[in-house]
Amino acid sequence: MEPLEAGTTELGYGFKENSYTVAITVHYGMMSANFNRFNNVEIKYVRVAGGDGTNQSGTATYTPAIAGVVGRHQLNLAAGTWTLTFSKKGYLDFVITDFTINDDGTVTTQVDGSEKATFIVTDAGSGKSYIDFGNIGSANDNTDRYVVAPVLGDADYDNLAVSLGDIAQVSNAMVAGAGTGSIAHADIDETLLANTAATNAGLTDDMSYVLKSFGKGVTKMRYDQFLNSASYKVGGTSSGFGS
Ligand SMILES: [Ca+2]
Numbered sequence: 001m002e003p004l005e006a007g008t009t010e011l012g013y014g015f016k017e018n019s020y021t022v023a024i025t026v027h028y029g030m031m032s033a034n035f036n037r038f039n040n041v042e043i044k045y046v047r048v049a050g051g052d053g054t055n056q057s058g059t060a061t062y063t064p065a066i067a068g069v070v071g072r073h074q075l076n077l078a079a080g081t082w083t084l085t086f087s088k089k090g091y092l093d094f095v096i097t098d099f100t101i102n103d104d105g106t107v108t109t110q111v112d113g114s115e116k117a118t119f120i121v122t123d124a125g126s127g128k129s130y131i132d133f134g135n136i137g138s139a140n141d142n143t144d145r146y147v148v149a150p151v152l153g154d155a156d157y158d159n160l161a162v163s164l165g166d167i168a169q170v171s172n173a174m175v176a177g178a179g180t181g182s183i184a185h186a187d188i189d190e191t192l193l194a195n196t197a198a199t200n201a202g203l204t205d206d207m208s209y210v211l212k213s214f215g216k217g218v219t220k221m222r223y224d225q226f227l228n229s230a231s232y233k234v235g236g237t238s239s240g241f242g243s
């Protein structure tokens with residue numbers, strides 16, 4: 001029998017952090033419920049602190065499958081502090097920083113950590129629990145709900161500002177002989193059916209959104225500011241959407 005030789009044995013370890021499902025309500029301005037060719041929305045998520053020290057980031061893409069102009073999107077996020085960026089063609093980016101999920105699934109509602117709250121609700125149908133982002137009421141309804149509401153008017157799709165380039169984008173699509181692609185691009189509220197986009201008759205509304213939002217830039221705020229902004233509150237006594 002051969003003597004045993006010294007060697008090295010590699011042991012594999014896997015650590016997996018708990019993650020929480022976060023349901024987020026996004027309001028898409030004037031997007032019509034009548035047509036079904038909506039551009040995707042992207043939600044970028046970057047963990048800037050907390051957890052096991054592992055950087056986590058990613059992008060979730062959704063096509064709003066909605067009634068009306070509200071989308072409900074879900075992310076799976078581990079404990080930690082996150083920056084979330086909501087992007088959609090035709091809209092300026094909407095950025096929320098300092099969204100902190102604690103190890104116990106509560107979320108921090110004051111940036112200094114002095115206040116935490118349980119926004120966990122259980123879906124009656126599936127029985128699954130999730131964090132209801134922006135719902136500071138106890139009920140799973142639109143009472144005291146804060147919604148992400150990106151500004152509509154970014155016709156050149158830079159996501160950063162509404163400026164002269166956005167006016168030019170729609171203007172060029174409004175002139176006689178404009179191409180189908182140009183017209184569809186300028187239809188930022190997505191009210192033209194794809195097969196009728198060769199007409200520019202429907203672009204007056206889009207120009208009005210550009211002019212209304214002219215001069216605006218990216219919306220960026222901390223999560224605690226978001227939860228205290230009447231502009232983004234629905235239900236209760238307020239119904240503003242910030243744009
Ligand atoms: Ca722009």
Ligand SMILES: [Ca+2]
Nearest residue numbers: 187191202206
């Ligand atoms: Ca339109």
